[in-house]
Amino acid sequence: MKNAATKPINPCDIRAVANFYAAQLQLCCPHSPTSYPHARRVHAHMTTSGFKPRGHILNRLIDVYCKSSHLVFAQQLFDKIPQPDIVARTTMLTAYSASRKPDMALEIFNTTPLRIRDTVFYNAMITTHCHNDDGHAAIELFRGMRREGFPPDNFTFTSVLSASALVADRETQCQQLHCAVVKSGTGLVTSVVNALISVYVKCASSPLVSSSSLMGAARKLFDEMPVRDELTWTTIITGYVRNGDLDTACRVFEGMEEKLVVAWNAMISGYVHHGFVSEALEMFRRMNLSGIKLDEFTYTSVLSACASAGLFLFGKQVHAYILRMEDKLLWDFSLSVNNALITLYWKCGKVDEARMIFNNMPVRDLVSWNAILSMYMSAGRINEARSFFIEMPERNLLTWTVIISGMAQNGLGEEGLKLFNQMKLEGLKPCDYAFAGAISSCAVLAALEHGRQLHAQLVRLGFDSSLSAGNALITMYARCGVVEAAHCLFLTMPFMDSVSWNAMIAALGQHGHGAQALELFEQMLEAEILPDRITFLTILSACSHAGLVNQGRSYFDAMYGLYGIRPDEDHYARLIDLLCRAGKFSEAEDAIQRLPFEPGVPIWEALLGGCRIHGNVDLGVQSAERLLELRPQHDGTYILLSNMYADVGRWDDMAKVRKLMRDRGVKKEPGCSWVEVENKVHVFLVDDTAHPEVQAVYNYLEELGMKMRELGYVPDTKYALHDVGSDQKQHGLSTHSEKLAVVFGLLKLPRGATVRVFKNLRICGDCHNAFKFMSKVVERDIVVRDGKRFHHFRNGECSCGNYW
């Protein structure tokens, strides 16, 4: 071409020249990198030689520009055509559709007169709506084309069928379309049957319908179709995979004569998603042995299998294998493989290595950014997460969800809610997961009213059947002290998973309803929901709170024996907590002796807590010493130890601990309690003077104190020594924050309403005693959530049975 003549063309040769150009343009393969420069040269040659491309040559040129992502040149050519034909229009429309510019495509569609439209043109526009996830528009257009008398063909049906999977009433839609297919005579065309199978499969995976009957319909089509192609097999296999029927999926897969990469990949990812990691890896091994070429999807699925199973070494081998391959460069640029590698390293605890992979990636997308953000959030590396979030070039719904729920998980409820509002201000519509994050933030803050408002919004937006939001609501209501609301929600949830059960069991446990918690656990087993490690954590806590030692011990044994879940340090810590609270110190010590690992902070904390309750000073001091070695800057240990000495009157030792604390510069976290009144949170500190209405609180407390003493309440002065490091009154009792908050609640909340108070630290023993008398004097329920659990005071008793 470069040397071709550029003199004007003889009109007699025009046909030969046109043929020559057409042939040249035929050489441009659609997606080859050379096609664009070649087309440019042919185009330039036409211009200099005075040849004016028209008809199919012009269309072909536009097509090459479109396919090589040079839409601007294509549009320039298109604009110069006085009356573009339907082929040129279809080409442009499809190009805009592919480059995700549906508005431009629609513009071409609307400006095309009806008399020149044809079925292909309609098909292209229907597909555009599908790519834009607008199923309704696609179906509406399909109806329109039929009204105008354009006969649908097999392309029409494949597109409109996939559109019907996108709409709410997809089941009805796909049945109607099935009839239309049969009438149109395309009912035996493989591509159309494939699309039908695909849509039935998608309907079946909806939680609202009976999946078996729809899978049955899909299977009938599969069994009765005259010709199957590659797509047919993978469609039915993924159908079974998606609906959780991996056995049938596997049987169909084994029935394939020539197993395709896509089918292998579908099986592997299906096993991964349903938690059958060893099956996934076995498939991978077989696939590798079969000699088939593994692709990007294969590696991504396998790496994700390793990540979710914590198989770091195997994953690293796969990584090394990828790096050793000849076409290594190709993989360096594979976004999804790199993203899967990030997840592998992160989930296996290699945070910095994961960040290195991210840093070295030649190209990154939102998945990469979101993965790193999730990693920082779940590793509790909040500062890094914050600055990473600010650095992000773009954000989507998931980004916001990750950071909001991450803040809540890290106890930063206020920041979570702030981000939730910021997200809305930026014009994003929160999905149910984002709501779940905001609701969890309310749970952290014990912001019941705010949580209720979010619940109401959720219902208004139609998210009330959402699993994640429902689970968050259970926890929120429970942590705000309204365990009845949590239970009610749990009973009316349309869908539940193990998280829902765990949340409800935990709720009952925290509120001291140990027996009910265990009963619910039994129901969970009857409902054939498999317990996980969290389930056992909550069960052991529930037993511990309610003093159900024997049950707790047997659940601990059943954990590995019956359910194959290996207890980790947290489980052992709860077992030890359970034993110590019941005063079974020798058993607890024995358990510690036989730990399969070096005991860490959780174990010693559990032991110390138990010793404190039972005044087992010797053992308590031992565990405190270990804790002071492991965590010298943590205030709680000093406080507990000092309180323990105070309990037994060892004042010198107490003073030593307090001196040690001072010398090491450890500050006591100030005790702080809050109560929500008329949608406003009122915070109190010890001996508070800052709250504007505090004088009324002290007056009422004085008045209540007299009545309480008449009933036998004796202030326990030894607890006055508990607030190490804070200014204390020299005589009498300093007034703890929880007392002020409770009394404020009694004063301000409507007559008879339950007072719900929240404290950052553990409730003080004297306050606990006082609230029992108080609940009797005022004849009202008082609920206090401290750092560990809930106390429901009613008529002189506490739900914890003085056992906390």
Next chain:
DNA sequence: GTAGGGTTAG
């Protein structure tokens, strides 16, 4: 000139 399956972030 038009369609349809498998991957990674909660």
